[in-house]
Amino acid sequence: MQIEVTSEPVRAPWTTDEFWAGTRADLFSSTGMHPDAYTSPAFFDDEQTSVFxxxxxxxxxxxxxxxxxxLVRNVGSRSVLISQDGDGELRAFYNSxxxxxxxxxxxxxxxxxxLRCPYHRWGYNLDGSLKSTPRFxxxxxxxxxxxxxxLVPVRVEAWGVLLFVCLSDETMPLLDWLGDLPERMASHGLENWTPRHSQTVDIKANWKLISENFQEYYHLGWVHPELAKVSRVEDHYRFQGPGMYCGQTTTPVSGDERDDWLTLPPADGLDESDAVSSRFAAIFPNVLLSVLPNHVFVLHLEPVEAGLTRETCxxxxxxxxxxxxxxxxxxxxxxxLDVNDEDIDIVERGQRGLTRGAVPPGPLAPRFEEPLHRFQRMLADFMTAASPADVPVPGGDDGSVESRLGAGENPSPALLDR
Ligand code: FES
Ligand SMILES: [Fe+2]
Structure with missing residues (x-):
């Protein structure tokens, strides 16, 4: 008897349409992503390549x-060097x-x-050009x-308080990526702000759980009873224009019960709305900005493993x-730090449930979880696109004062595409 051996390559489930069906569905029938997206080492590896x-x-x-x-930074599976040359121009190269x-x-x-290689001491200028090759x-x-x-160059740019690298030449320019965010935050003049303090923590959760938790205020009253006093659920609004980000705003940031946020002097030159609001933006994929009148709190996420993320605050x-x-x-x-500790507890718990629960994805709440739907669609687009040039920038609300300044209807499903 002859045994027929087939050598069909096994396709990862996330290369199929079925895997993303709940993500591609419209908001009102959407689900979250399959637990594999948060727990599978194979998904993580593909995500590093396709997204990061x-x-x-x-x-x-x-x-x-x-x-x-x-600076030495991990980007996906690569290591990148970032320098400033003599003219102050940012440069980045593969660390090789x-x-x-x-x-x-x-x-x-x-x-x-x-820049000096430790092996045979080849030396490079800060612009990456090779300048010395001892005895060669x-x-x-x-x-x-x-x-x-x-040195082999890669793209590097700064915007506001942040530094970005992109390993693909096919990806759109950073300013297209950010969409209308620079305009929305123009009155802050963030490029002139200065870091006061940073600290790093390892979180036993997938990087996406941390971002998704930041994007929704559904959990606010239960996970952050203290925060909910100054950032009340009913004062949250959509803050979403076109761009690779998920935004919301709290207007006003109240100091009625706690004044922790008001002990530093506000920035000069804020417009009327910025002076009393906090703007929250999860810029895809890995940075979370909380922009208040007197400080910015930045969470920078570095995926380490499917269930482990290094977070720099x-x-x-x-x-x-x-x-x-x-x-x-x-x-x-x-x-x-108090708020973040509460978030870390709940996202680690989320990771444990997704890892050990073996449950199918559940429904997203349209009022609160529309940003997650947007974020998960961006992820799906990157995971399935042949080229990053094919990935669309999601649209947003119009530029009207109501939608830009968070003064519109609350909640705002009227603004959502039904
Ligand atoms: S490998 Fe760098 S100088 Fe030889
Ligand atoms: Fe939270």
Whole structure:
């Protein structure tokens, strides 16, 4: 008897339409994603390649980059160096020597004017060009031109307080990615704000659970009873224009019961609405911005494994607040740490349930979870697109004062596409 052996390659479930059916459905019949999206190591690996190696990925704060300094950042499965050349221009390169490929730097370092390989000491200028190759030409090669062996560049840009890298040349420019967010936050002048403090925590949850938790205020009253006093459920609005982000706003940020948010001086030049609001934006894929009148709280997410994320929390202050004494800054820092600890507890619990529960995806709440639907569609688009050039920028509300300033109907399903 002859046994027929078939060698059909096994397709991962997330390459099929069925996997994304609940995500592609309209909001009112949508579901969340399959638990594999949060728990499967194979999904994680594909996501690193399809999303993180093709998106504009946040790699930290714009202020991290400085002349004479090199930053080392993971982007998907790659390692990238970021420097500022003599003219102050940002540069980024793969962290790999052009001689025999050795990793150039293990961690951030002061480098002066030369990036140096530890192996045979090839040296590169901060613009990536090769400048020295010790003893290499003691016996000359037939043709060797240093100009052919500069570090391999990748795209790097700063916006506001953030630093971004993109490994694909086919992905849209950063400003198209951000959509109308720069315009919505123009009155803050974020490019002039300065980091006051950063700290890092490892969270036993998938990076998407942390972002999704940030995007919805459905959990506010139960998970954050303290926060709900200053950021009341009924004061939350949609804050969503076109762009690769999910936005909401709290207007007004009340100081009635706790004044932790008001101990630092507000930024100068805020418009009437910005002066009394907090703007929240989850910029796809991995950075969460809370922009208040007197500080920005940044959560930068670095996926480590399917169930593990390194989160860097940073507090960035406007010029008016940067010299504020520690007594004025401390309430703001501890307030966010208290809120964040509550979020960490619940997302770790979410991860455990998804890992061990084996339940199918559940329905999303249209009033509260429309941003998750938007976010999960962006993820689906990246996971399934042949090229990042095929990924569309999701649309948003019009530029009317009501929709831009969060003064419109609340909740705003009228603005949603039914
Ligand atoms: S591998 Fe870098 S100098 Fe040889
Ligand atoms: Fe929360």
């Amino acid at each position: 190696e093709r998106a504009w990925v946040c790699v930290g704060l714009a202020a991290d980059a400085a002349p004479g300094r090199v 020597c052009r001689h025999r490929g050795t990793e150039l730097y293990e961690c951030d370092a002061d480098v002066g004017t030369t 030409e003691e016996v000359p090669r037939e043709s060797f031109d240093k100009a052919d062996y500069g 940073s507090w960035v202050l406007p010029p008016s607040g940067i010299d504020a004494p520690d007594e004025a800054f401390e309430p703001t820092r501890t307030f966010w």
